Amino acid sequence: MTSEHPTPSRASQPSADSEGVRLQKVLSQAGVASRRAAEEMIVEGRIEVDGEVVTELGRRVDPATAVIHVDGDRVMVNENLTHLVLNKPRGILCTMSDDQGRPCIGDYLRERQGKLFHVGRLDQDTEGLLLITNDGELANRLMHPSYRVRKTYLADVLGPVPKGLGQRLRNGVELDDGPVKVDRFKLVDVNQNRALVEIVLHEGRKHIVRRLLKHVGLPVQRLVRTQIGEVRLTTERPGAIRPLNRQEISSLYRAVGL
Numbered sequence: 001m002t003s004e005h006p007t008p009s010r011a012s013q014p015s016a017d018s019e020g021v022r023l024q025k026v027l028s029q030a031g032v033a034s035r036r037a038a039e040e041m042i043v044e045g046r047i048e049v050d051g052e053v054v055t056e057l058g059r060r061v062d063p064a065t066a067v068i069h070v071d072g073d074r075v076m077v078n079e080n081l082t083h084l085v086l087n088k089p090r091g092i093l094c095t096m097s098d099d100q101g102r103p104c105i106g107d108y109l110r111e112r113q114g115k116l117f118h119v120g121r122l123d124q125d126t127e128g129l130l131l132i133t134n135d136g137e138l139a140n141r142l143m144h145p146s147y148r149v150r151k152t153y154l155a156d157v158l159g160p161v162p163k164g165l166g167q168r169l170r171n172g173v174e175l176d177d178g179p180v181k182v183d184r185f186k187l188v189d190v191n192q193n194r195a196l197v198e199i200v201l202h203e204g205r206k207h208i209v210r211r212l213l214k215h216v217g218l219p220v221q222r223l224v225r226t227q228i229g230e231v232r233l234t235t236e237r238p239g240a241i242r243p244l245n246r247q248e249i250s251s252l253y254r255a256v257g258l
Contacts, residue, residue, distance in 0.1 A: 020060030023049065023068075030077045031246055032070055046071050067258075074253035076246065082116060083249050084132040085231065089238035090222075094121040094130070105130065108239060119143060119228075123207060128153075128225035129233050131252075132241070141256035142228070148202040149255050150183055152227035153209050157218035161187050161195050165216060169199075173215060177205065180212055194221070229255045 027038040027047070039057055041047055047054050048069040049061055061068070063077040076083070088094065088105060096106035096117065109116055109132065119131035119139045133139055142149055166185035173180060184200040197218070199209055210220045226233050230251035236242060244252075 020062045022057075023047065023054060023059045023061055024057065026061055026063050026066070026068070026077050027070070027075070029063075030068075030075050032075055041070065072254075073250040074258055076249045080114075081135050082112070082114065082133055083135065083138075083244040083252075084116075084241050085233070085236065085244060086118075086130045086132050086241050087233055087236040087238050088122050088127055088130045090125055090127045093124055094118060105132075108241060120204060122225060123210075126210075126223045126225065127238065128223075129228055129231070130225075131228060131231070138252060138256065138258060141258065142252065143204065144256075145202070145204060147256045149229050150200050150202050150227075151204075151225060152198065152200045152232070154188070154224045154226055155197050155199060155209060155213060155218075155220050156222040157195050157197060157213055157220055158193060159195070159218050160193070161190070161197065161218065162216075169212070169216070173212065175211055175215060180205070180208060182212075228252075 023042060024035045024038040027033060027041070028035045032038060033041060038047075042054055042057055042059070045053050045055050049059065050067050061077075064080060066077060068075045068077055086105060086108060091103065092107075093102055093104040095104045096109070098104045098106075105118060114134055116132050116134050117139065119133060120143050122128065122130055131139075131142070141147055166187075169182040169185045171181065180201070180203055182199050182201045184198070186198040187195060188198050189196040195218070197213075199212075201208070209223060213220050231244060231248045
């Protein structure tokens with residue numbers, strides 16, 4: 001882990017010098033429901049705070065530290081946490097700064113306040129979806145291989161795609177640093193001696209997609225990551241940044257058991 005990824009910490013109880021905010025107000029401010037609807041959800045036992053089901057309307061919480069789930073899904077109520085998607089352009093270094101002055105993703109985040117860091121990496125020539133956050137615990141889990149978070153790539157490759165390649169990749173092939181399997185392989189388009197293929201895998205090894213396709217005789221000409229878990233690129237142009245919506249944030253927490 002580099003210095004760009006801080007060690008996460010999280011308190012589970014409201015601070016001693018604060019009485020907190022009523023739970024239904026916190027839920028309303030987070031966009032979950034109106035206060036009246038949130039009160040009904042509390043009474044119905046649909047809300048958990050720090051792992052405990054809450055059914056009393058008088059409960060107060062500290063939004064900066066409380067972990068709240070609605071119907072089992074995590075709801076982000078801490079306004080100090082940031083979750084963004086950057087559509088990284090080709091040719092941009094995946095680092096917050098570069099001592100040689102080369103273009104890097106930090107150039108797109110200069111006007112953002114607070115310490116932000118990227119979740120994993122894309123190599124300089126790879127484009128596409130990059131998660132940006134200051135949520136250390138979420139980032140660390142998303143990058144840990146044990147959580148098997150799937151990433152989707154579109155690759156423009158040279159050469160005809162051999163029949164049966166998808167099954168071969170799902171069964172696994174042996175690379176120099178060990179075996180690798182894909183979760184899904186799809187031939188999207190064919191144009192003369194080039195093809196567009198989609199690969200889904202949960203591997204995070206360096207240059208894994210490029211090395212895998214080169215190993216099976218399909219050198220990559222262009223590579224774009226389009227999705228991580230349930231979060232995907234939509235209409236963002238290269239270099240564009242957007243905040244994740246509540247459903248996307250919840251899906252990431254759910255994927256890593258938070």
